[in-house]
Amino acid sequence: GAGVSQSPRYKVAKRGQDVALRCDPISGHVSLFWYQQALGQGPEFLTYFQNEAQLDKSGLPSDRFFAERPEGSVSTLKIQRTQQEDSAVYLCASSFLDSGAEAFFGQGTRLTVV
Amino acid sequence: GIQVEQSPPDLILQEGANSTLRCNFSDSVNNLQWFHQNPWGQLINLFYIPSGTKQNGRLSATTVATERYSLLYISSSQTTDSGVYFCAVERGGNQFYFGTGTSLTVIP
Numbered sequence: 087g088a089g090v091s092q093s094p095r096y097k098v099a100k101r102g103q104d105v106a107l108r109c110d111p112i113s114g115h116v117s118l119f120w121y122q123q124a125l126g127q128g129p130e131f132l133t134y135f136q137n138e139a140q141l142d143k144s145g146l147p148s149d150r151f152f153a154e155r156p157e158g159s160v161s162t163l164k165i166q167r168t169q170q171e172d173s174a175v176y177l178c179a180s181s182f183l184d185s186g187a188e189a190f191f192g193q194g195t196r197l198t199v200v
Numbered sequence: 201g202i203q204v205e206q207s208p209p210d211l212i213l214q215e216g217a218n219s220t221l222r223c224n225f226s227d228s229v230n231n232l233q234w235f236h237q238n239p240w241g242q243l244i245n246l247f248y249i250p251s252g253t254k255q256n257g258r259l260s261a262t263t264v265a266t267e268r269y270s271l272l273y274i275s276s277s278q279t280t281d282s283g284v285y286f287c288a289v290e291r292g293g294n295q296f297y298f299g300t301g302t303s304l305t306v307i308p
Binding site: 117127175186189 | 231235240242245290298299
């Protein structure tokens with residue numbers, strides 16, 4: 087596609103519910119990143135994929151967060167047993183190379199846990 | 201990780217005015233990008249500028265990598281320039297570090 091696409095744009099979840107957020111990167115992009123942005127803050131790193139390999143998951147805040155990219159293209163970020171503190175905008179980005187290349191972000195998924 | 205500081209945190213301009221936004225970072229980097237976050241939350245790429253100077257219309261940017269700072273210049277500001285501007289750097293660990301942003305409001 088022309089850009090990074092994320093779905094859904096908005097998600098309201100009841101506390102304790104599981105959610106899945108989808109990211110379609112730019113075709114051919116090797117690297118894929120997930121970021122979390124709290125209100126009024128800059129995005130913070132969650133995890134990084136190079137093709138299908140998850141090379142860095144150091145930013146995932148708890149074991150309730152899980153990400154996958156099984157075929158090296160589309161990625162899913164799953165949050166189990168959502169808590170109110172998980173409310174944030176989740177941003178996905180992709181880049182052509184494995185390091186040092188320009189990254190392009192999707193429009194984000196705004197998650198609200200009630 | 202790398203510390204990224206942006207200044208000023210907030211800026212209010214009259215339409216037509218010029219401004220300079222600054223980004224300081226604490227370590228050498230191999231990637232630096234400026235983004236504009238629009239009111240709908242999307243990060244729009246402005247510049248990919250690990251070093252040197254680039255210009256795109258009314259916007260230009262300069263990165264002095266050896267002194268660990270970057271500047272974003274906005275000339276003849278318009279109301280559509282309003283939003284939050286972020287600087288993000290990468291050191292090669294495939295992780296972008298973002299500043300806390302500069303919130304710009306342009307008044308007609």
